[in-house]
Amino acid sequence: MAQYGPVLIAGPDTRVIELRVHGVMGTTPESLVDAVVAVDVAGDGVGRLVRPADRLRRPAPGPVLQAGGRPVPRTVEGYLWSAMTSGGFAKAAWALLLPFSLANMAHWMLPPTGRVLGGTLRSLVRLAALVLTMLLVTQLTVVSLDLVAGQWLDQFEHLRPWRGPIGLAPVLLVVAVLHKLSAIDWKVYGVQPAPRGGLLPGAQIAADPDAPALHVLHATAGLACAALLAVGGPFAPSSDGVTVVWVAAWVLIAASVLITLLLDAPTEGRWFKPWPRRILVVLTILEVVAAAALTPMPSGGRHLPGTNPTVESIAAVLAVTCVLFGLVLIPAALLARGCWSALPGSQRPWAGGWMAAPVLVIASLLGGGFGAGVGITVQQALRDNTLQLPPGYRYVTTLWGVAAVLAVVVGLIGAAVLVLPRGAKPVEIDLLHPGKPEAAKRAAQAWRIARLKRNHAHHIVLVAAGVLAAGTVVSFLMQVRGVVLPWWAQPLPGIGITALGAFAIGALRQVYVASKSPQAARQLGLLNDIAGFWPREAHPLVPPCYALKAIPELVARAREHLAEPGARVVLAGYSQGSLLAAVAAARLLDSLPAHERERVGLVTAGSPLQWAYQRAFPAVVSHDSLVELSRAMGGRWRAVCRGTDAIGGGVTTWERQAFDGQLLGVGYEGALPAAEPSEHGALVLGGDHWLPDPQHGPIAGRRWRPGILGHNDYTSDPEWDRAIAAAAGLDTAEEPLTLWNFKR
Structure with missing residues (x-):
């Protein structure tokens, strides 16, 4: 196998530490290190470092690597981080706040921008996130104060004087719980230097000192909206006795909005210090x-006068903010085109760098839909036909009815597209499965499906955002003009009510199940694994x-191992873990002297770095940053890939084509030499190791996995060891056949 970089001669004291990082949905310690038994060797129980163990539960060495005709000792160690995203009710409950996570993610999806445009876009994202919180708290107030306390409790005469406190107490409790949850952070043991600015990927990922201020501002704005609804709504107080409260609510909302707009990127020394926050x-x-205490509650089952105008006003402000954000993002994306105009289409950011806008729209509509779903669910649970929700909820149910119908249609079309063969056979198939037509046929179908998902995942987001946005506009116009639904559209509100109710109940049930079942927690943790990677910046x-x-x-552990002169550390990340490993490798290279960097390697397996992260987050994981990382690694970045993997894919190569029975392609250093076949059927093109899937056959002395593996079990392939050895800078050339090794 070709070595793209210097080969380091293994001495008698050379050993390789393979530091594995798992991906989404977590795993067990045993699966992570490929052992029957694994034990902790370091960590705090949240971030765990584990190794294989012997029968006495002592850390055991891993299988040796073959390099340059001699065995090299290897230690397999795994970093387990799944406890940060799954396990327990509190972590499961984060899934209910997915709209907030999407709004926060939209901030990190912004393209590279100048100071003025960048500051404007960040301010608009923070404002949209703040208004989204205000909308959720207002919708909870509609349920608690208006629907339950104002209308349903009106039948209990002895409770009538206490309906105001009864209705606002749950809102205050929910906001207090959310405020407490938002203050949770993971403790990092050991002092770590802050990341220095530069081109390496993930250089901008750092804690925002403004996050505590955002906690207070969101709680203040949400509770002020609840008070505003209670005392009459945004346009006028409901009585003279609550005028002071009404004015105070507006002052708190205005202060929260203004301070939120003035906060910006991470910088120490903010003026909104703890004492002003406490006040x-x-x-x-x-x-x-x-x-x-002062809210005049209605009688006779009537609405609070502030309910409908408050909900509609906040929803309108959120819609206007999203539109402004989308409009300002257009020139920002156009100005950033110079960063990627020379790249092929498969390497450019999604939607030309405009992808943050549809994500913010979906976050807003999901948040509004969830709040409406909770209200509808409570209304139906109380079994009282006289209880009324705001009139605007009918148009929300119509919108979600249309969305549910379209989702079914798109699902059927997608299923048909996945089942029916389409497109040309991938050029890699015949090279990976020579003389095996049955395996090639199965692999070709799996390649097509995986390629379809990777190529069109962002199109689904764009279509969903477009349909929901168009439906919102139509619903708004129908509400303003008082349009009655035609006969053929009469079932849509009912479908929407069912969809929203199922959405709310299903989400709450899944959170409960996840708090009891580790497997369900890992499945629900998939959302947190993706959204929880990004620091709190907008929400x-x-x-x-x-x-x-x-x-x-990870950086600290690697430095511990590198303190031993003969040690070489290979960070091996799988799936989402490949992003952690890549950023950790970049930080490690940035902090090491030049002569120590050659002892650091990187292996990514099933990685979405190229097709997803580079294109969705062009300012944080840009193509240029990956080029810089590849250059800094000096050939010690190896990517283990399967074309059948819909989540992973090629990382260091693209524009692959077959010519004269050879696989060619382009990499970070330009056009690449033809791919070289390895002993067990893999094709090594640049830094990418393309694995045959299914594998060619059982190998004596190795674990065997039959069938199409897709995104699963990369370490079972014999090419894994060769990738680790190459990343460690060892000689992976095949030994010449001699009398002493021909039986192996």
């Missing part, structure tokens, strides 16, 4: 208490960023 919290609590009510803990701890 704002006290004033907000006093405002809610005053609203609960504070998101899962604590595990990258801020995992990356420094």
Whole structure:
């Protein structure tokens, strides 16, 4: 196999530490290190470092690597971070706040921008995130204060004087719980230097010192909206006795919005210090208490006068903010085109760098839909036909009815597309499965499906955002003009009610099940694994960023091993773990002297770095940053790939083509030599090791996995060891056949 970089001669004290990082949905320690038994060797129980163990539960060495005709000792160690995203009710409950996570993610999806445009876009994302919180709290207030306390409790005469406090107490409790959850952060053991600015991937991933301020501002704005709804809504107080409370609510909302707009990227020394934040919290609590005590509650099952105007006004502000964000993002994306105009289409950012806009739209509509779904579910659970929700909810149900119908149609079309063969056979198939027509046929179908999913995942997001946005506009116009639904559209509100109710109940049930079942928690943790990677920048009510803990701890562990002169460390990341490993490798290279960097290697397996992260987050994991990382690694970055993997794919090569029975392609260093076949059927093109799937056959002395593996079990392939050896800078050339090794 060709070595793209210097080959380091293994001495008698040379050993390789393979530091594995798992992917989404977590795993067990045993699966991570390919052992029957594994034990912890370091960590704090949240970020765990594990190794295989012998029968006495002592850490055991891993299988040796073959390099340059001699065995090289290897230690297999795994970093387990799944406890940060799954396990327990609190972590499962984060899934309910998916809209907030999407809004926060939209901030990290912005293209590279200048100071003015970048500051404007970041401010608009933070404003949209703040208004999204205000909308959710307002919708909870509609349920608690208006639907339950104002209408349903009106039948209990002895409770009528207490309906205001009864209705606002749950809202205050929910906001307090959310505020407490948003303050949770993972503790990192050991002092780590802050990442230095540069081209390496993930250089911008750092804790935002403004996050505590955002916690307070979101809680203040949400509770002020609840108080505003209670005392009459945004346009006028419901009585003279609550005028002061009404004005105070507006002052708190205006202050929250203004301060949120003034906060920006991570910079120390913010002026919104703890004491002003505490004063704002006290004033907000006093405002809610005053609203609960003074709110004149209606009788006879009538609405609170502030319910409908408050919900509609906040929804309108959110819609306008999203539109402004999308409009400002257009020139920003156009100006950033110079960063990727020379790249082929498969390497350019999704939607030309405009992908943050549809993600923010989906976050907003999901948030509004979930709040409406909770209201509809509570209304139906109370079994009282006289209870009324705001009139605008009918148009929300119509919108979601249309979305549900379209989702079914798109699902059927997608199923048909996946089942029916389409497109040319991938050029790699015949080269990976020569003389095996049955395996080639199965592999070709799996390649087509995986390629279809990778190529069109962002199109689904764009279509969903477009349909929901168009439906929102139509619903708004129908509501303004008082249009009655035609006969053929009459079932849509019912379908929407069912969809929203199922959405709310299903989400709550899944959270409960996940809090009891580890397997269900790992499945639900998939959402947190993706969204929880990004620090709290636009929205504070998101899962604590595990990258801020995992990356420094990976770097610290690698440095511990590198303190031994003969050790070579290979960071091996699978799936989402490949992003952690790549950023950790970049940080490690950035902190090591030049003569130590050659002892660091990187292996990514089933990695979405190229087809997803590079294209979705062009300012954080840009193509240029990956080029810089590849150059810094000096050929010690190896990517283990399967074309049948819909989540992973090629990382260091693209534009692959077959010519004269050879696989050619382009990599970070330009046009590449033809791919070289390995002993067990893999094709090594540049830094990518393309594995045959299914594998060619059982190999004596190795674990065997039959069938199409796709995104699963990369370490079972014999090419894994060769990739690790190459990343360690060892000589992976085949031994010449001699009398002493021909039986192996």
